[in-house]
Amino acid sequence: MSFFKFKDYIEEGDLVLAFISRGTIKPITVTKGALLNTRYGHYEHDKMIGLKYGEQMGGEKGYGFIHLLHPTPEMWTLSLPHRTQIVYTPDSSYIMQRLGVTSGSRIIEAGTGSASFSHSFARAIGLDGRLFTYEFHEPRYLEAKKELEGHGLVNTHITHRDVCNDGFEIEVPANFGTEVNGDVVFLDLPSPWTAIPHLPKVISKVRQVGICCFSPCIEQVAKTVEALQQNGWTNIEMVEVAGRRWEARKDMVRDIKDVVKRLKDIQSRKNQGIENRRHAKVIGEKRDHSEVLPEPSESSKVQNTGKGFNPFGKGIRIREGDEQFQWRNVTKIETEVKSHTSYLTFAYMLPERVE
Amino acid sequence: MSFFKFKDYIEEGDLVLAFISRGTIKPITVTKGALLNTRYGHYEHDKMIGLKYGEQMGGEKGYGFIHLLHPTPEMWTLSLPHRTQIVYTPDSSYIMQRLGVTSGSRIIEAGTGSASFSHSFARAIGLDGRLFTYEFHEPRYLEAKKELEGHGLVNTHITHRDVCNDGFEIEVPANFGTEVNGDVVFLDLPSPWTAIPHLPKVISKVRQVGICCFSPCIEQVAKTVEALQQNGWTNIEMVEVAGRRWEARKDMVRDIKDVVKRLKDIQSRKNQGIENRRHAKVIGEKRDHSEVLPEPSESSKVQNTGKGFNPFGKGIRIREGDEQFQWRNVTKIETEVKSHTSYLTFAYMLPERVE
Amino acid sequence: MVKSKTIITANQHALIRLPSEGLKIVELRSGGTISLGKFGSFDVDAILGYAFGQSFEILDRSNVKPVKSLAPGLEDGEGAEEVAEAEPETEGELSKADLTSFFSTNAENNQQIIDIGSKVQSLTNQEIDELKKSGASSNIGQQIIEKIIAGHGGFDKKTIFSQQKYLRRKQQKFLRRFTVEYIGSSQLLQYYIEKDLPRVLDLSEETLGLILNYGNVRPGGKYLLVDETGGVILYAMMERMNGEGTIVLAHENEHPNHIALRYSDYPEELINQMVKPINWLQFLEPENEKIDLEILSQEEIDALKPTKQVQYEKRLKRSQDINSVIDMVQAGNFDGFISVSTLHLPSLLPEVLPAIGGSRPIVLYSQFKELLLETQHSLSNDKRVLAPSIFETRVRPYQTIIGRLHPMMTMRGFGGYVLWGTRVLPQENITA
């Protein structure tokens, strides 16, 4: 298992993402004798070993199935429980693209939070790059440290630190270079303006450095922009990222001709009823539908056979896409959209001051 | 001509909106002897008289045409030159809907600006309602006054006033009631917080009053919210409105089978060329395309006849929707979207203070 | 129209807005009591005479007192200052008063409730019940919240976000406040959005506003309408028309469905005067569907048995109604066509266009952009509709607390789309 390279077959000890449904992806470490229990069946870890990544696996009791997925930062993010600390893919992918994060980049990240973005950074910078991530909150730090190590993110170094008060300087591990020397900075902190003055000591002195501050409230943006300006950062620009997900759906074509045919059918049944109930008509209403009157047979009520009409399933439950009816392809947005994640404030620092 | 009622035939003196193209709608007052000159032909006013509203009219010299439209607030807004002062329909329609503007409403609007929203208010409140609009800038006031009178907006009263300094109290015209007594307030001012303290004197004392402040910058919102809170307004909520326009377009279906056929065609022509140029082959390449090789005729290059293949118009200009090809219906957003108009801050005032 | 749009009045319907973001429609019967379930109940007479929009807090024995808003702590003006001074700092520094203010200005839209309370909370349900029963104070809810915070072991270790969520959830559960609103079209739509979103075809308030303005709806107009929302659009139009004008309501059943009008408090005569139903068979085959009733003389009527007389009067009324609406459609020149339906518009529209007057708006709503796309393409060779385009409008609400201003983290994704064009009269002999 690795976030740096795909493997093909599942082995004992692997981190596998069990895809149960779109909203339920469960990370498991394949362990001999263990069992995955879900609402949709039970799955023995033993039987996962030797299966291919991506394979569909049937439930133990003959019902249900899951897919056994290889971890990627994106799937990993989806598998996390919903917490606001998560930087989702539309934000993280844009930040990385805009700041030019590539193989070999040296990243400073504070705070680590759920470590979801850390995974994405670690994947992109590869084994040549280095990620220095800082977390203030001790339980979160411990959890993240364990996770980063367990996931084999050997290019990542996590520090327990309140960077706002104590800055970013650390003793760098041997294979991480002589100093932090970051070229990309990502701050997801309640008060980034207190951390910004500490940055000059840990960022590159020979190349342009990019920063992104991630803040939910607009007042935080204002303070951040001021701090960036005062500390010599330029090209300051704040943006929002809106990510949306759409589902493919089908909507029934309800032709006006079928409406008319159905109304005639109703009318003719009603007249029939009236005729049947009464023997003599006192007051007559002229009608002439004989040419176009449809056959009011039972089958025409549920089927659009081409001869009768489409009753649009009035009173009948029709499966979306039922081939007996005509449909249009439509898209439907997710029921609840993430209308705001945070404001992203970008800026750049040049290595030399000019007069 | 009236913003309160449609009429059917164009008469002299009418305000007519000459629809030239989607981006060019020209308001004209039909005047005997006058001529409308456009890039797309010339049109005599005399010939408009007696035509029906909505009628298409051909150009004087045998080319071009326009449509003669009846004014509505929405069309009128589109006919105005692009200025930031305009409150566009997605904003104005939402404000009216949210604040419950209906026939009989009494509106306070400041400033009048382009008077575009005034038209929309005046239409909705009808002849039973009253609109009190205030404009600080004298030239704009004079222009708007002339326009409101010219357009017969008899339910509207405009005042030249700096409401931020001088408040909203005026001598109310006889048929406008004894006092302003507004139940809906719309403030489109650079500093609404200076106008808000003046409102109690002119709003209804017996019913809930709604307000909307329209401000482009977020810092204005903060000051407005504070002023509203301090002046006893409740249920304060700021929103943004995003309006988008989509065009229907067609996109060619480029099937992979046609790609393969075209590649075979290119290859076969090339081999043909090589054969023709050379008499003897030194080094052979095995090929076997004979079964599926298409007829490389000239017609198959431009037509998807069903026999040959679709060359996707390489090197040829194809009209969008050309029936010789297969297309998909697609939507395309306008090239430049209005990504921000202003922030809308809503609040309500109850008539009685409670302990 | 005798109903009041401004003052809470007996024998009218009203919308009750609850702290839990719940909406309820009730009829205010004088002398009656209205139950709000777990929030308690109140006497109708206690709220009459206040302005619509007034909030109340339930006291003991169904009494109420008027309060400034659904949120506690704002009556004394204290909240506002705290809000103004509040700033997002590092975790744990948020005060209770600050959090209370947070709720106060966000009664409507925050849907981000996560269940974090029950696990760490040290108050037992019994203690909560005792608190509830403990007194006649109007501050019961507020007290309970305070107790819960005090008794909540891990509260100060939570993030601001989860503290807010936690308190909000508790507040919604225990505060006994409600607001009484006039049922305007926005309120009616909000009610259905909450209770039955598919019924209103995903229509949002902002899209309703757009439809009404693009449709140029105003007093005195004569509109052709298709309304599959059960009458919400119809009500919105009637509200704007204020009793003047006509709405021909084309429908696909034996009887039109405008069940939502039952909350309108419009007298039946007004509805009958303004709303003229016609089904699509009558609309499209008017000559067949006109009722050619044999008109009886007074003598002939008198000669009928009493039951037959009644039957005759009914038939006469019905034939007059149907014939007059068919005549209206045949006369055409409608001031606009508004459709909020799931019908296949490319097949419907050509049948309807001849009835619409020149220069009048065509406004078509759909939940799905793709359906309007198909409709717009079907119009591409039909010169009777000028400049049709598809419009989308979306409102994005903010958490409106100074110091913590930001758009709501989540919102519902629905809203729909509107195709707007103008009916024009093309001339055959004109070339571009």
Added chain:
Amino acid sequence: MVKSKTIITANQHALIRLPSEGLKIVELRSGGTISLGKFGSFDVDAILGYAFGQSFEILDRSNVKPVKSLAPGLEDGEGAEEVAEAEPETEGELSKADLTSFFSTNAENNQQIIDIGSKVQSLTNQEIDELKKSGASSNIGQQIIEKIIAGHGGFDKKTIFSQQKYLRRKQQKFLRRFTVEYIGSSQLLQYYIEKDLPRVLDLSEETLGLILNYGNVRPGGKYLLVDETGGVILYAMMERMNGEGTIVLAHENEHPNHIALRYSDYPEELINQMVKPINWLQFLEPENEKIDLEILSQEEIDALKPTKQVQYEKRLKRSQDINSVIDMVQAGNFDGFISVSTLHLPSLLPEVLPAIGGSRPIVLYSQFKELLLETQHSLSNDKRVLAPSIFETRVRPYQTIIGRLHPMMTMRGFGGYVLWGTRVLPQENITA
């Protein structure tokens, strides 16, 4: 790879960003001079050795001096304070310095230029020309702007908005500043967006980022790619892969079009090593398209005429290339499929899926949501793609001036859509 990504270096390409929001790609030939048209020209040697991202101002005789940003007035720190203190007040109170700050922090995105200058401006073109010629100062542009403001009769009567627009327009016209940037994939895409948006199929920077992340692009991967942007996607992938791994580039012509790589400064060997082109005929009919070249012995080669020898070597190389990429496709197990094209995906996808490894991402870009919708429906019965959904991402830039913070009033509407799913391996005997 010897090119520098950090320092402005001779014999590399670079992106030049101009105050008018114009972008230019130039090759930095040592000793050469680069002309920026009306903005002047500069000596290449004068900018070498600075970090990429550095801004310069053109002095006289093609000299430059480094400046902090494209905007004037920030070098002395003065601008920042003014910006911080600026507040939106009533019209006419905006200072020049304030306006200058406005420009300084908005060099990139403001597209709302309206032409209000020429009508009311009292400076003649001749006067402007004289100003331009008047001195060697680096402040020429700034001076001109000041003169124009001073000479502009109606300037103080304008609204803040139109003042800003007016000044901005003037500034863009006269300031002689530029920034030199490294051509990363974002810069390359921005360049094409400005020069030729249809070429990059409306793709936005944020959507490119989404594609690369959903595609799990990283060093050492083996990807199958369709790239109709002329190589922008290819470049972005190569950038992230940093020389390690393989991209099989499926294309529809005789030769792949990756003309955008000419700005990449990647050596040809690296491109050849990483990028393996294959056309769709070879991809779909591999057995027919493999080249079965008669291998000659060294003796036989020696016996050929020199021209024939060269020809043979070329053919041998070509057959090896084609056969090896065909083998690669037949071996399959690609680490992901990324398509940025206008091809009909429902017909393409079934042909491609067998080559993609289990659990690997499928990432399909289209300008039009409708095409991805059709594609997703075509997958509804294909169990080989798990949980396909259509994603949209849109970045909304702000006018980032404290005191006047708001989203940009207008932005371009393009961006595209991405269908992301995961290739899985269904089992026949499993029932839900």
